[in-house]
Amino acid sequence: MSLADGVRGDLKLTGLHKRYPNGFVAVQSLDLVIPQGSFFALLGPSGCGKTTTLRMVAGLEDVTKGSIHIGDQEITHAKPYKRPVNTVFQNYALFPHLTIAENVSFGPKRRGIKDPKDSVKEILALTELTEQASKKPTQLSGGQQQRVALARALINRPDVLLLDEPLGALDLKLRRAMQVELKRIQEEVGLTFVHVTHDQEEAMTMADTVAVMNEGRIEQLGAPYELYTNPHTTFVANFLGRTNLIKGTVVGREGSGADEVVKVDMYGTVASIKASRVHTDAKEGWIGIRPEKVLIQPEGTSIDAPGASLPGAVVTDVSYIGVSTDYTIRMPWGQEITCFEQNTGRRGGLIPVGTKVDVSWRPEFAFLLDSAQDAEAGIVEED
Amino acid sequence: MIVRLGNWIGKHLMLTLGIMVLIYMYIPNMIVALMSFNDSSESRNLYQFQSFTWDNWLNPCAPQGMCEALEVSISIGLLSTLVATTIGTLAAFALVRHRFEGRATMNLMLFLPMATPEIVMGSSLLALFVAAGFGGQLGFWTILIAHIMFNISFVVVTVRSRLAGLDSNLEKAASDLYANEWQTFWRVTFPLVFPGILSAALLAFSLSFDDFIITNLNSGTTVTFPMFVWGAAQRAIPMQVNVIGTLMFVIALTVVISGEVMSRRRAKGKAAAF
């Protein structure tokens, strides 16, 4: 089944700016094109402007400057009920006085469709709510309510479907299940989904393209793999997963074209970083390496990596997760870094605290960031 | 049995005390119901039960002027409820949904009638009517004006609290789902606020029906039911007054309880289908 028939277009935000009467600038001249049919995620911490952006697209918030287009049609100042856009609200906003079927047929009826029975049936089947049709919202579980909110928006076949933290009210297990479910429905109906969330895992699981927002701006935009493996700022590096940042000084360049590498001195050891992964022109920089890319081996045994090897580190903390083990390692210059090791069983046990280890990683995994940026930016407490 | 009751009371001390307060509140209603069967024709002492009779229930309108007074009270009650609920609901919407100049003054003007003793409100209205030269025309219309006046505040307070508790996202969701302002109001806002409007109307009716102090000052020669009771109490109170009192109580309680039972049954039926 495809709801995405007829002529539609990309969602285009041009210089979109939001300034509240109290002077707070929530969104700073945002330029963004979201291709038709894509699953797009706006990811960021609370207060980064992602929800404000979404509400401006929905028409629930006035636009201070800039414009919003869908294809060639401008909708910047159109009333919410005049735009081909629907929203799945954060706490669902289901009408408590109407049944599920009445909630779902609310939109079609307002658009003059006298008897939307068939499409209601179809959409309730798609969202597995057929049994619930004559109940009231309060009689449903959280996951079911979430699906009603989705069905109520989807039935209108909007050009763009906006999802405002749609899974925020669900518990972890249900959230995982709904992530898969949402992705399935999006692929089935082929509509443009714009998904706002602060949960990086959720964004990366579902979206084709993720825009990381911070302080009203987009820090970086790209496919989840690209964002994770090659972050451009310390904020993105820290907000998406964890990262080790080590001070380094650029000492030279080698090669050219795709093979060009930048040589960086790191407390006496020189590391090579691909030029495409270097995001600063300064002499100083942060060398970034993801914890799961860090390899360790007790001193004296050979390390299974071709890259630079740093001797003289000590294990200071070990936490066993089951599928993997987190090691905290003190480097010779005193900084502690993290290493995640898959428990493949090859090691045949854990490395005890106090063991002297060699540290290494494959050079193509490292990246170099601007040292003027805060090494702590974007770090979130685990929830 | 008594031991079990004792145990229950020990376990539920607060509930027991609460029920005792409730019983205290019901002593007069029980007396009123009892006295509605009192045969008072034999004795001059009207505050003691003499002998049982159905007569009062069979001829409720026997005392001269009582049912006419009841009619006046019901008409004034219905009219003042209609007007006050309409005006008050509009005002509640303005106060919750709009920021306008004079809002604080309006809030004060709505609060003051509730903080003013009835005797002061009633006498001030009387002073006004007399000063305006309507001293000779006191009656149905002046009572109605007064009742609408004191009901407005109570309606506004009741509807406002319901409206303020309304999740504004629901209206946004409606407008996101292609409902214009008018449709949003009638399809979402109004049905959700309606219970508040209904309880405001019930409150307004009972306040109007029961009012004596303000009414008495502004009634001229018109007699409402409470005024009839008051007048009768100075002489010999007819037992039919108790019939009316009991009847009103039973009717109201039946309506409320059957409404509650119906909504419970509906919820249960739906839960069974679950």
Added chain:
Amino acid sequence: MEALQRVFGKNSAYWLIGPAAVWLAVFFAFPMLSLLSTSLSDPSGSPIYGYTMTWELQNYVEAVGDYWPYMVRSLWYAGIATLLCLILGYTLAYAIAFKAGRWKNVMLVLVVAPFFTSFLVRTLSWKLILADNGWLVESLKWLHVLGEDGRLLATPFAVIMGLTYNFLPFMILPLYTSLEKIDPRLNEAAADLYSTPWQRFTKVIWPLSLPGVVGGTLLTFIPASGDYINSDLLGNPNTQMVGNKIQTLFTDASDYPHAAALSVILMVLIVGMVLFYVRRAGTEDLL
């Protein structure tokens, strides 16, 4: 377009508030001013030919001089009745909010239901209960709580009891609204943190229910202090309250200026006490 909408939006607020504002201005605010002016008028006029406003402050002096005992008695009776209402009402509201379980709604309906029997009829039935030869007086005499010629009807006790009875629901409803909002887990948390039941009440439940306490006492005290029905039906000439006096001055004596002065004094006293009380309780935002 937007500007047009803004103007329209503003106007629509005035259209909505207009009827209520006009009604209250003409039939509440204006009469209060008219009352004030009457209270300062020459008492030699008459209700039929009208009064002339002469800044007759003497009316106030005379009103206070002649009627201050009634004023004091009104505030005193109303105060005791309010306190009794608070004790009884808190007990019942607490029981409904925390202990009634599935009977919550039924009990709430029962609190309001007596309203549907006219309050005059109900008050009159107290006359029967408290009557000199009634079973209550007889049994109290037998228990020697009352003396040989002791009585309940036509005493201050009967008046205060009547006031308590009549205004109790106005105390219960705001109290219940406040108590119902309190999360029962707070009580458990306090218990977990070494509080005795009494401490749990004084340190957690009571402070959180203060808005209801303030609302309830105002809704009880204000009408009780202006009431004259209970004193008239259940009391004697020595239990007359200021309401009785205002009423007789207006209707029987047709002495509007003195009656108006007395009304204004009562109003000022009440507003003053309310403001003081609300300040003390720290709940100004209730107003």
